[in-house]
Amino acid sequence: MKLSAVEKIDNINSEQFLSIYKKTTTPVVVTQLTQHWPARKQWSLEYIKNIAGNKEVPLYDSVPSTDRKHQHAPAVTMSLAQYIDHISNGHNDLRLFFYNFLTEIPALTEDFSYPDIGLKFFKKLPVLFIGAAGTKVQMHFDIDWADIFLCHFGGKKKVILFPPSQTKNMYHVPYSFSSLYDINYEQPDFNKYPALRNLSGLETILEHGDILYIPPGYWHYIVYQETSFSMALRAFPRSPKNFLRMLRNLLVTRTVEGLMRKIIGQPWNDRNEKLAILRTNKMIR
Numbered sequence: 672m673k674l675s676a677v678e679k680i681d682n683i684n685s686e687q688f689l690s691i692y693k694k695t696t697t698p699v700v701v702t703q704l705t706q707h708w709p710a711r712k713q714w715s716l717e718y719i720k721n722i723a724g725n726k727e728v729p730l731y732d733s734v735p736s737t738d739r740k741h742q743h744a745p746a747v748t749m750s751l752a753q754y755i756d757h758i759s760n761g762h763n764d765l766r767l768f769f770y771n772f773l774t775e776i777p778a779l780t781e782d783f784s785y786p787d788i789g790l791k792f793f794k795k796l797p798v799l800f801i802g803a804a805g806t807k808v809q810m811h812f813d814i815d816w817a818d819i820f821l822c823h824f825g826g827k828k829k830v831i832l833f834p835p836s837q838t839k840n841m842y843h844v845p846y847s848f849s850s851l852y853d854i855n856y857e858q859p860d861f862n863k864y865p866a867l868r869n870l871s872g873l874e875t876i877l878e879h880g881d882i883l884y885i886p887p888g889y890w891h892y893i894v895y896q897e898t899s900f901s902m903a904l905r906a907f908p909r910s911p912k913n914f915l916r917m918l919r920n921l922l923v924t925r926t927v928e929g930l931m932r933k934i935i936g937q938p939w940n941d942r943n944e945k946l947a948i949l950r951t952n953k954m955i956r
């Protein structure tokens with residue numbers, strides 16, 4: 672497996688962004704786009720606890736759902752204050768995932784502005800992710816094939832990325848948007864998963880105030896090296912090809928998966944995991 676560093680630049684304008692990174696679908700980290708955001712100065716978990724500690728939020732463990740449980744069912748709900756205390760006390764079993772704060776914590780929307788970068792951001796969906804040191808997010812790609820700006824705050828977080836062209840080597844679980852849960856992309860087991868040897872991707876470590884551009888369909892695996900949080904801003908696909916991919920994922924793939932899981936239960940999950948291995952290993956033979 673080959674991993675090179677994501678390019679890190681100070682700043683960028685829309686012309687450069689569109690003609691270089693968007694056009695070639697290349698990830699990039701921009702360190703100073705958040706320079707004038709109040710968020711860059713103010714945002715910390717303590718700040719979020721102060722303004723929204725009483726909000727009840729859904730929290731997820733990092734283990735895939737089994738049996739008939741929905742793929743994205745939360746493990747528990749608790750108040751943000753309780754959750755922030757929980758992770759501050761060293762627990763890394765729960766994470767906040769894809770939490771739309773637009774109407775839930777409107778004060779946060781005052782602290783940033785959408786980058787003027789040539790993308791039409793979908794402003795109704797600013798989402799928050801929080802994780803404690805040691806939390807891992809399974810390798811996946813986003814269902815909506817959006818352009819994503821992952822704006823990071825607090826401590827360090829590692830991101831490993833692979834372009835959609837590498838899907839054939841990724842042990843993609845059918846009817847899901849993930850690679851096999853068992854694969855540790857920091858220390859891959861090439862004996863068990865030989866196709867991983869062929870992978871060529873990128874990695875980076877995000878720090879407070881950085882924005883990572885994740886192009887449409889890019890696989891990403893995340894390791895919270897320190898307790899930290901991110902806000903993702905997204906622009907939905909405008910090209911017909913990616914727009915159709917989004918519709919197919921949202922309307923067909925997700926619906927079929929949900930139904931089959933409900934009807935068949937665990938044997939459905941087992942079948943898909945087996946197929947991920949069989950298909951990927953067959954490809955490299």
Ligand SMILES: O=C(O)CCC(=O)C(=O)O
Pocket residue numbers: 800801802808813819821891893901903
């Ligand atoms: O940073 C995280 O916890 C997850 C981010 C992510 O997976 C995403 O933006 O799609």
